[in-house]
Amino acid sequence: MDVLSDAIAAVRLGQPSSNRLATTQRAWCTRLDQYSGAGFHIVLRGNCWVLPDEGDPVALGTGDAILLPHGTGHVLADGPTVTRAIPFEQWSAGVAAEKSSSTVRFEALCGKYRLDRRGQHPLVAELPTIIHLPARLGDHPELRAAIDLLAMEADQRRAGSCIAVPSLLDLLLVYMIRAWMTKSGTGIWSAALTDPVTAAALRALHTDPAAHWSNERLAAEVGVSRATLTRRFATLVGQPPMGYLSWWRLTRAAALLRETTDPLSAIAEQVGYATAYAFSHAFKKQFDMSPGRYRHHHGSGADR
Numbered sequence: 001m002d003v004l005s006d007a008i009a010a011v012r013l014g015q016p017s018s019n020r021l022a023t024t025q026r027a028w029c030t031r032l033d034q035y036s037g038a039g040f041h042i043v044l045r046g047n048c049w050v051l052p053d054e055g056d057p058v059a060l061g062t063g064d065a066i067l068l069p070h071g072t073g074h075v076l077a078d079g080p081t082v083t084r085a086i087p088f089e090q091w092s093a094g095v096a097a098e099k100s101s102s103t104v105r106f107e108a109l110c111g112k113y114r115l116d117r118r119g120q121h122p123l124v125a126e127l128p129t130i131i132h133l134p135a136r137l138g139d140h141p142e143l144r145a146a147i148d149l150l151a152m153e154a155d156q157r158r159a160g161s162c163i164a165v166p167s168l169l170d171l172l173l174v175y176m177i178r179a180w181m182t183k184s185g186t187g188i189w190s191a192a193l194t195d196p197v198t199a200a201a202l203r204a205l206h207t208d209p210a211a212h213w214s215n216e217r218l219a220a221e222v223g224v225s226r227a228t229l230t231r232r233f234a235t236l237v238g239q240p241p242m243g244y245l246s247w248w249r250l251t252r253a254a255a256l257l258r259e260t261t262d263p264l265s266a267i268a269e270q271v272g273y274a275t276a277y278a279f280s281h282a283f284k285k286q287f288d289m290s291p292g293r294y295r296h297h298h299g300s301g302a303d304r
Contacts, residue, residue: 003193003202004181006248007121008173010255013037016169018111020044020154022104023095028078030092031085035071037115040176042066044151046106051075051082055129063135065147067176069127071115078106109154113173118254118287118298122238123189131180140182143175192236197224201233201241209249210272215241245272250286253279257295264291 022045032039034053041050042065050058050066053073057080060066068074075085086094092110115124133143146168153164181190192198200222205213218241219229233241249271256267268279283291 006206007123011115013114013116015166016113022107024103029083029085030088031075032088034073038113039068042109044107049077049080065133067131072129126187140179146172197232198236258299
């Protein structure tokens with residue numbers, strides 16, 4: 001697994017949801033309250049404005065995509081001025097019947113990703129409130145291809161669309177974050193993943209977190225001295241390699257507790273602990289509760 005894939009997998013819950021909406025109205029305004037996951041909008045026809053609860057309004061044109069990684073509450077409207085904002089659930093139900101009209105002025109694909117912030121990777125945490133990806137962003141053909149495919153599939157009337165749409169939405173999330181990281185070139189993790197030493201070390205730790213890693217072994221894997229590895233990793237990631245590994249092992253364990261019914265001994269082995277006791281002790285220190293209690297409260301397994 002690469003770091004971006006792991007960062008997304010650590011917080012994803014269930015399947016994303018989406019709605020293809022269209023309206024013939026000249027003036028419209030709808031509000032989406034703050035959400036514990038991440039929201040997105042893709043404009044298929046026309047123009048609109050996104051007015052976040054915090055931050056400047058963003059104008060969107062046909063083909064533009066916008067991701068709100070932290071579920072920020074916002075208004076979606078025909079212009080930059082907020083009038084009477086109708087709750088999104090009410091508004092979307094009203095405009096759904098307008099899709100077949102030849103006088104549609106605005107059409108968009110809107111959706112949400114369910115995320116569990118408890119296991120949030122710092123790569124996800126440092127994403128900005130809004131990621132705006134204009135249609136003219138020509139360096140990411142895979143993003144444009146995903147948007148085009150979603151536009152064709154999102155009405156869920158084609159055979160197999162119920163499987164195709166969630167899969168395309170998963171791709172869309174990866175492509176949007178990847179495009180932002182490439183475009184911005186700023187932030188801790190953009191720097192960490194473009195530094196050859198730090199990136200190679202992170203890749204090794206994420207590929208096999210259960211291995212018997214040490215600073216010496218990791219430095220040999222990367223092909224640099226221990227001092228060079230420790231200095232560059234700590235500077236770019238914000239903590240030493242073994243500190244990051246310990247955090248990641250337990251974060252990965254939390255995801256396994258939520259998603260599987262594997263016994264604690266099996267999870268402990270998967271994330272690099274010799275015994276279930278050692279794993280439970282470390283887990284409680286990081287999450288302020290035992291693995292069993294965490295699974296009881298947050299797991300989706302049948303044993304809850």
